[in-house]
Each structure stands twice: as structure tokens, then as C-alpha cells.
Amino acid sequence: MHFHIITILPEFFESPLSCGLLGKAIEKGIVQTSLIFPRDFTSDRHSTVDDRPYGGGPGMVMMVDPLFKALNSLPENCKKILLTPKGSPFNQQAARRFSRERDIALVCGRYEGIDTRIEKLFDLEEVSAGDYVLNGGEAAALCLMESVSRFLPGFMGKQESVGEESFSEGLLEYPHYTRPEQYQGLGVPEVLLSGHHGRISRWRRERSLENTFRLRPRLLDETTLSNEDIDFLRSLEKFSxxxxxxxxxxxxxxxxxxxxxxxxxxxxxxxxxxxxxxxxxxxxxxxxxxxxxxxxxxxxxxxxxxxxxxxxxxxxxxxxxxxxxxxxxxxxxxxxxxxxxxxxxxxxxxxxxxxxxxxxxxxxxxxxxxxxxxxxxxxxxxxxxxxxxxxxxxxxxxxxxxxxxxxxxxxxxxxxxxxxxxxxx
Ligand SMILES: C[S@@+](CC[C@H](N)C(=O)[O-])C[C@H]1O[C@@H](n2cnc3c(N)ncnc32)[C@H](O)[C@@H]1O
Missing domain, CATH: 3.40.1280.10 (SPOUT methyltransferase, trefoil knot domain)
Incomplete structure (x- = not known):
């Protein structure tokens, strides 16, 4: 997977791309990254990438021409993603879908945003990190890169852990415990100490269903539920x-x-x-x-x-x-x-x-x-x-x-x- 990051703040990526699992994946060649600077595609003396908005108003707007040229420099068939608050909220399904691409370009806006004509000139998928405003697309691009990379073979220590995480089956994850067995008067559920794999796995499924039902019930819409799951959810309904x-x-x-x-x-x-x-x-x-x-x-x-x-x-x-x-x-x-x-x-x-x-x-x-x-x-x-x-x-x-x-x-x-x-x- 090759991420082509179009940004005017390349230093933003220094430490995130050099530590943790993402850093290791880059070392192993599972993930590649290129930083593309819109300023390299300017021709004026000051390498200008922004200008005042037509119609007035506060702040500056990123100019279309440097981005147009930066996007034209990408390899053929590169998936182009624009990070923007008006995009579709990013989620695990999108991460899984993007992980099937070979090249992904991430266009990071800054200032008040980007001259909207860029959206007419390219087939850009607009993606939002959530319903809030960041200073720039870089933090959103990092979220996307991390979650997409987790689907790449060899990225995680144990590949099966991706499949058990929150959202992977449309549900939130079950709760975790580790040593010590007692902490500040709080114990660990008996079933997790039982060594009984069938009971543990049922307990985890039920906790996943319960967390989802209580915290993000709308996720259940997209989840495949067994008859056993439905019986369990019905038993929660009386506390609804x-x-x-x-x-x-x-x-x-x-x-x-x-x-x-x-x-x-x-x-x-x-x-x-x-x-x-x-x-x-x-x-x-x-x-x-x-x-x-x-x-x-x-x-x-x-x-x-x-x-x-x-x-x-x-x-x-x-x-x-x-x-x-x-x-x-x-x-x-x-x-x-x-x-x-x-x-x-x-x-x-x-x-x-x-x-x-x-x-x-x-x-x-x-x-x-x-x-x-x-x-x-x-x-x-x-x-x-x-x-x-x-x-x-x-x-x-x-x-x-x-x-x-x-x-x-x-x-x-x-x-x-x-x-x-x-x-x-
Ligand atoms: C300060 S924001 C501009 C916000 C814009 N004026 C608005 O109200 O929608 C600058 C850039 O940050 C990025 N950005 C901000 N919030 C984001 C979000 N929630 N998801 C993805 N990108 C975001 C976009 O690339 C945006 O062009």
C-alpha cells in the first residue's frame, strides 16, 4: 500500500510515520509513503499556495492550480481521497475497502479549505474524520492511514485481532481484562478465568451485543445477527x-x-x-x-x-x-x-x-x-x-x-x- 500525502505541512507526519506499528510497517515495506508538497508545483517567487477568498470573508483558501498539478503527478489508477468535514464520515467499512487499493492519495486541506473547483477536476472521494473541524486534513489523513494499514497482511502481530475489533462485525468490542486479577476491589468476570473457550466466546459476543445495544444501537442495523443473538438482545429490551x-x-x-x-x-x-x-x-x-x-x-x-x-x-x-x-x-x-x-x-x-x-x-x-x-x-x-x-x-x-x-x-x-x-x- 502506497500513501501519497499531499500536504503543505510535511513535518506533521515525522513522528507518526516513524513509530509504533505504522513505523514498523514502513520499515518492512508493507506500507510506503510519499509526501507531496503543493509548493513544488508553483511557479511564482514565493511558492504561493493560498489566496484570499472571492466574495470576501476571513482566512485564506488553498489555490486550485498547485493541487491540480500535484494530483496530476500521481501514478495512474491512484485512488484520490479529499479530507474534508463535508465528506462521508470515515468508518471501519471504508478502511477495509481502501485497504484493497494499491495507491491512495490523501489531499490535506489547510486554511479555510480548498478552492472547490478541484472537486470538479478529479474523481475525489470526500472523507471526513467526523463532525468537527480540524486545523487541517493531516490529522484526518493519519487516522485513515492507521486504520487502513491494520487490514494489510503482516501489519498486525496477529492478523486475527483485526477481525475481533470494534466495528469489524458491525458491533462494538467486548471489554478486556489483564493482570492483576483483583484491583482496587474490582475483580475479573469468573467466565474469563474458567478456561472454557465456548463460554468465553459466548460471553464476549453477548458483551459486544450489549455494548452496541446500549451505546451505539444504530450499528445493529448493519449487523448480521443469529437467532441466539436476537434472543439475547430481546432479553435486554426489558431494560430499554x-x-x-x-x-x-x-x-x-x-x-x-x-x-x-x-x-x-x-x-x-x-x-x-x-x-x-x-x-x-x-x-x-x-x-x-x-x-x-x-x-x-x-x-x-x-x-x-x-x-x-x-x-x-x-x-x-x-x-x-x-x-x-x-x-x-x-x-x-x-x-x-x-x-x-x-x-x-x-x-x-x-x-x-x-x-x-x-x-x-x-x-x-x-x-x-x-x-x-x-x-x-x-x-x-x-x-x-x-x-x-x-x-x-x-x-x-x-x-x-x-x-x-x-x-x-x-x-x-x-x-x-x-x-x-x-x-x-
Ligand atoms: C480549518 S479546516 C476548514 C474548515 C472549513 N472552513 C469548514 O468549515 O468546513 C481546513 C482543512 O482541514 C481539513 N479538515 C478539517 N476538519 C476535518 C474533518 N472533520 N475531517 C477531514 N478533514 C478535515 C480539511 O482538509 C479542511 O480543508
Whole structure:
């Protein structure tokens, strides 16, 4: 593997390329590096590689011509990578893919960045080290070189260790222990001392699954899981933060089409469908709020029919879903019930089809790790300002950029819950 590093700061690479595994790989010829200086491709007296940005603004921009010439000096079929914050975030799959190349050029920007026309002149793959800004592409290039080189035969002491690391199978790695067996009152899991390879390997797989499930659940999307893995992940699900998510459907006070506060009737569809969403995603509970006594009685009768009554006997799955419903007088009562159940008052998140909200789905997901969260759903023409004023935040509407935004509350609920929880907990 030959890395051609295009940089105006060659000294940046001195020690990283001369020590550790990368240094050894270079000594053994497994990895080769060339440092290419854009200044060598300039023709003016000062070897200028940067200039002021058109349109004004702070800082300098790397000029296209020295880079154009530097890139043209590369061997044929050289893979060309531009390190830039707007590139695809670098990951282990990309590292494995790049390790199949023979020559890789790494274009390191500096200053405010590079004249964008370079991207039109070459087939450059844009790669980012992550969603943050570095002073230059050099640190990003080093990350890439290290992780790509680890896939090269002979680079690692034991080749199999690459296959066991984090991300190699789409999972985070299991935890490691080494001597001493006891440290500051902390021991080593018994199974690792057992010498039983089968049990050790199962323990490691489960810890990998557990770490991934808890810390980076979205990685599970790309992972091949056995039936045994799925059974294990299901056993973790009962501790899921999804249990901290509660829903309430408000029938009063809501707005009517004339812009006045009013009361709506319960609907069978919302009772059933939202209860089914709650059970499918493992949520904490579903509170239907209406101040009307006859509506409360109707709701309770319906729930009784589908749980303990004939409906529930004929359809036990429906009985499971509808047994998660509580009928309340109003939002305050729902909040008190959750406070009793969870031992702490929930964060209240209102919903609306209008505006752009002030909390995102991802932010609600993070809140679930800290405690209960109640999503407040409206009926009629939406929650009244009196209800919204009780909320800590307003969730971003589904399709908030669309001029037509008229989902039924049950459709919107399914989408919102999926965006908050998805398949990940
Ligand atoms: C100071 S940065 C320029 C940042 C640019 N003004 C912006 O806001 O996106 C200079 C150079 O550092 C490199 N760089 C900075 N952050 C990076 C990242 N997260 N991943 C890869 N390269 C990065 C790029 O080569 C970039 O051209």
C-alpha cells in the first residue's frame, strides 16, 4: 500500500510515520509513503499556495492550480481521497475497502479549505474524520492511514485481532481484562478465568451485543445477527429506555376549526392503533385524557371489552395492547400517574403540526436515558395553548417543511415513535 500525502505541512507526519506499528510497517515495506508538497508545483517567487477568498470573508483558501498539478503527478489508477468535514464520515467499512487499493492519495486541506473547483477536476472521494473541524486534513489523513494499514497482511502481530475489533462485525468490542486479577476491589468476570473457550466466546459476543445495544444501537442495523443473538438482545429490551416514553392523547382542551377551544370525542381507531404502537415499541403507557364522564365511561367500556371481555378472549394480542391504556380526566392527572409509576415527574413534550418545534427526535431519544418523557398528542385542530404552556418543549413536526401537513394523530404518532425509538432499543 502506497500513501501519497499531499500536504503543505510535511513535518506533521515525522513522528507518526516513524513509530509504533505504522513505523514498523514502513520499515518492512508493507506500507510506503510519499509526501507531496503543493509548493513544488508553483511557479511564482514565493511558492504561493493560498489566496484570499472571492466574495470576501476571513482566512485564506488553498489555490486550485498547485493541487491540480500535484494530483496530476500521481501514478495512474491512484485512488484520490479529499479530507474534508463535508465528506462521508470515515468508518471501519471504508478502511477495509481502501485497504484493497494499491495507491491512495490523501489531499490535506489547510486554511479555510480548498478552492472547490478541484472537486470538479478529479474523481475525489470526500472523507471526513467526523463532525468537527480540524486545523487541517493531516490529522484526518493519519487516522485513515492507521486504520487502513491494520487490514494489510503482516501489519498486525496477529492478523486475527483485526477481525475481533470494534466495528469489524458491525458491533462494538467486548471489554478486556489483564493482570492483576483483583484491583482496587474490582475483580475479573469468573467466565474469563474458567478456561472454557465456548463460554468465553459466548460471553464476549453477548458483551459486544450489549455494548452496541446500549451505546451505539444504530450499528445493529448493519449487523448480521443469529437467532441466539436476537434472543439475547430481546432479553435486554426489558431494560430499554423506550419504557421511559409515555403517550397521552388529549381530547380537551383542543382547538376546533373556528380557532376556539373545544372538546373532541374518543375514536375507536386512535384507542386501538396508538395502544398497538405503545406495545410494539415497548413504551411505558398510553393515557387518554377527556373531562367528559360519558366519554370516560365509553373508553373504559371499550377497553374492558378488548381486555377482559369477549374481544380480548377472541383476540389476546389486542388484549395485551389495550391493557396499557389509562383513561384520565386531563393532562395533569396523566402526569401524576406517570410520576407515581416512574418515581419522577416526566418531561412534557407537546406536539403540533405547525411551526418547526424546539426539540428534535434525537434530543427526545437522549432524554429517555435520563428519565420519563411524556409526548402530548392533540386531537381536533391541535392542542390548545393552555396545554402547550405546560410543556417543556415542542417536538419538531413530521414533514415540517411540507405545505401539506395533515396526518391523522395515529399516523403521526407511529412516525414520531419510530423516529424516537426505531428498532434500536
Ligand atoms: C480549518 S479546516 C476548514 C474548515 C472549513 N472552513 C469548514 O468549515 O468546513 C481546513 C482543512 O482541514 C481539513 N479538515 C478539517 N476538519 C476535518 C474533518 N472533520 N475531517 C477531514 N478533514 C478535515 C480539511 O482538509 C479542511 O480543508
Amino acid at each position: 429506555p423506550a419504557r421511559n416514553l409515555y403517550l397521552s392523547l388529549i381530547h380537551a382542551p383542543v382547538m376546533n376549526k373556528t380557532g376556539k377551544e373545544s372538546v373532541t370525542s374518543l375514536t375507536n381507531l386512535d384507542i386501538h392503533d396508538i395502544a398497538r404502537v405503545c406495545e410494539t415499541f415497548g413504551l411505558g403507557g398510553y393515557y387518554i385524557c377527556t373531562p367528559l364522564k360519558d366519554q370516560q365511561a365509553l373508553g373504559k367500556r371499550l377497553i374492558a371489552h378488548w381486555t377482559t371481555g369477549a374481544g380480548g378472549q377472541g383476540n389476546p394480542d389486542r388484549a395485551v395492547a389495550l391493557s396499557g391504556i389509562s383513561i384520565c380526566e386531563n393532562l395533569d392527572e396523566a402526569i401524576s400517574c406517570i410520576e407515581i409509576q416512574a418515581g419522577i415527574k416526566p418531561q412534557i413534550i407537546a406536539t403540533s403540526a405547525r411551526g418547526s418545534g424546539n426539540i428534535t427526535f434525537g434530543e427526545v431519544r437522549s432524554l429517555l436515558n435520563r428519565g420519563p418523557v411524556l409526548i402530548v398528542l392533540g386531537t381536533g385542530y391541535g392542542l390548545s395553548p393552555a396545554v402547550v404552556s405546560l410543556a417543556d418543549a415542542i417536538l419538531r413536526p413530521v414533514r415540517y417543511l411540507s405545505p401539506f401537513n395533515h396526518l391523522s394523530v395515529r399516523s403521526a404518532t407511529s412516525i414520531m415513535v419510530d423516529r424516537i425509538i426505531g428498532d434500536y432499543y
